[in-house]
Amino acid sequence: MIDEFAKDNLHGRLRRDRKALLWKLDGLSEYDARRPLTATGTNLLGLVKHVATVEARYFGEVFDRPSPEPLPRWQDSDGSELWATEDETSDQIIGFYRRTWEHSDATINELPLDAPGHVPWWPEPFADTNLFAIMVHVLGESIRHAGHADILREGLDGRTGLRAEHEQRIDKEARAAHCAKIEQAARSAAPIKA
Amino acid sequence: MTRIDDTPPAWDERTQLTTFLDYARDTARAKCDGVSAENARKALLPGSPLMTMSGVINHLRWVEYYWFQVVFLGEEDRGPWTEEDPDREMRIAVDFPLTQLLDEYAEQSAHYRELVAGNGLDRRAQRAVRNGLHVDLRWILLHLTEETARHNGHLDILREMLDGTTGD
Numbered sequence: 001m002i003d004e005f006a007k008d009n010l011h012g013r014l015r016r017d018r019k020a021l022l023w024k025l026d027g028l029s030e031y032d033a034r035r036p037l038t039a040t041g042t043n044l045l046g047l048v049k050h051v052a053t054v055e056a057r058y059f060g061e062v063f064d065r066p067s068p069e070p071l072p073r074w075q076d077s078d079g080s081e082l083w084a085t086e087d088e089t090s091d092q093i094i095g096f097y098r099r100t101w102e103h104s105d106a107t108i109n110e111l112p113l114d115a116p117g118h119v120p121w122w123p124e125p126f127a128d129t130n131l132f133a134i135m136v137h138v139l140g141e142s143i144r145h146a147g148h149a150d151i152l153r154e155g156l157d158g159r160t161g162l163r164a165e166h167e168q169r170i171d172k173e174a175r176a177a178h179c180a181k182i183e184q185a186a187r188s189a190a191p192i193k194a
Numbered sequence: 195m196t197r198i199d200d201t202p203p204a205w206d207e208r209t210q211l212t213t214f215l216d217y218a219r220d221t222a223r224a225k226c227d228g229v230s231a232e233n234a235r236k237a238l239l240p241g242s243p244l245m246t247m248s249g250v251i252n253h254l255r256w257v258e259y260y261w262f263q264v265v266f267l268g269e270e271d272r273g274p275w276t277e278e279d280p281d282r283e284m285r286i287a288v289d290f291p292l293t294q295l296l297d298e299y300a301e302q303s304a305h306y307r308e309l310v311a312g313n314g315l316d317r318r319a320q321r322a323v324r325n326g327l328h329v330d331l332r333w334i335l336l337h338l339t340e341e342t343a344r345h346n347g348h349l350d351i352l353r354e355m356l357d358g359t360t361g362d
Contacts, residue, residue: 006207006332013340038354114205130205136214136336140343147347151239158241162344175241182243182285189289 007113010135011105016163017143018101021051022094023164024149028156034084037152044152045090046083047145052097053081054141058134059104062117067103069096108135208315211335212307218342219303221362222254223296225349233356234292244284247352248295250345252287255299257341261334262306266313268320310335 025033025044033045053072060067072081084093113132120127154160158175161167204210226234229247237243256273263269274283287295315332322328329337354360 009333009336013336017340038351039358040354040360042351042354132207133205133210136210136339140214140218140339143340144343144347144350147344147349148351149347150344151245151348151351154239154241160241170241179240179243182237185285186243186288 006132007108007135010132010139011108014104014135014139014142015101017139017146018051018097020163021048021142021146021149022097024146024153025090025094026159026164028153030090032156033090036083037155041083042148042152043083044149045093046081047149048097049084049088049093050082051142051145052093052100055097055104055138056100058119058138059100059107062119062129062134063107063111063115063131065103065107067100069099069103104138107131207332211315211332211339212310215335215339215342216303216307218339218346219254219299221346222251222342222349223300224362225346225353226251226292226296228359229292229353229356231291235288236356238352238355244281245348245352246284246288247349247356248287248290248292249284250349250352251292251295251299252283252290253281254342254345255295255302256283258299258302258306258338261338262309265321265323265329266309266317266319266331266334 025048028044034043036043049072056067056069056071059065084090108131111131113130113135115131117129117131117134118127119129119134122129150160158170159167226247234248235246237246237249239245256275260271260273264271264273274286276282279285310331313331315330315335317331318328319330319334320328350360
């Protein structure tokens with residue numbers, strides 16, 4: 001049995017990382033939140049939709065506590081859980097994510113860390129798992145997607161930061177001077193012998 | 195295809211935590227498979243000239259050094275960073291071939307795997323973190339898993355932008 005302190009630590013990290021991902025949408029236009037930003041169509045609101053779906057499934061049906069939400073089709077061939085259709089509002093998707101937090105939190109609070117779960121989309125013999133493993137899995141997946149959001153948001157308007165409380169005001173002059181220094185060093189560096 | 199390699203072979207806390215950290219490390223390495231030497235050093239974000247694939251790998255390597263050797267073991271900080279240049283490990287990364295950075299990262303990970311195996315998860319770090327707390331080994335393992343996973347998200351997007359390669 002893994003102790004409750006470990007559970008609180010994991011749960012606290014999950015709560016913090018959820019907020020970090022949502023914050024990456026802060027102040028964006030609907031268009032910028034939705035438009036494809038990589039060759040494969042990765043977009044910020046779609047990341048939220050995907051991570052909400054991930055949480056809803058892992059802390060729902062895996063523990064026989066299915067989410068009451070109508071979930072987007074899972075890992076569907078058209079990838080529609082990864083982007084917002086024109087009739088879905090960002091409020092709806094963010095609302096879905098926030099309501100999913102409540103459902104997940106109830107699962108986490110009510111079950112012990114060694115509570116058994118079953119992941120139907122994992123191959124046997126790995127499909128039988130437990131709450132601790134699912135918490136770490138979802139944490140790792142959520143934060144990797146937050147890493148995607150970091151780069152996409154910076155590309156849109158230069159805003160960066162691990163979490164809202166760490167954001168620093170963009171000082172364009174300081175950034176330009178900083179970049180010029182590095183550019184100079186890069187230009188004068190010796191070639192690499194790979 | 196579903197990845198199964200983050201599924202631990204046993205369900206005790208230690209096996210799970212170490213499996214997840216290794217999975218994150220392996221992912222960082224896998225994202226670098228086949229990237230050209232030129233692309234590995236290329237900065238794509240005008241506001242973040244240090245954000246290169248080589249920079250991220252060297253950062254991950256030195257972040258582990260900091261947490262395991264400086265914080266947990268309490269050794270003197272001999273990292274490449276300085277007061278004036280706190281992200282120096284990312285800056286100097288482009289002076290080395292990525293293969294060398296990956297090898298150093300892997301060698302060091304093997305060393306820390308032994309360190310973790312020889313210590314209890316409850317053992318407290320020698321050096322306090324900012325808020326005066328002495329975190330335990332399990333906290334460090336989770337922290338590194340999270341930090342590596344977030345940087346893997348950066349590597350995902352950088353790699354796709356550099357040469358179109360995507361995937362777990």
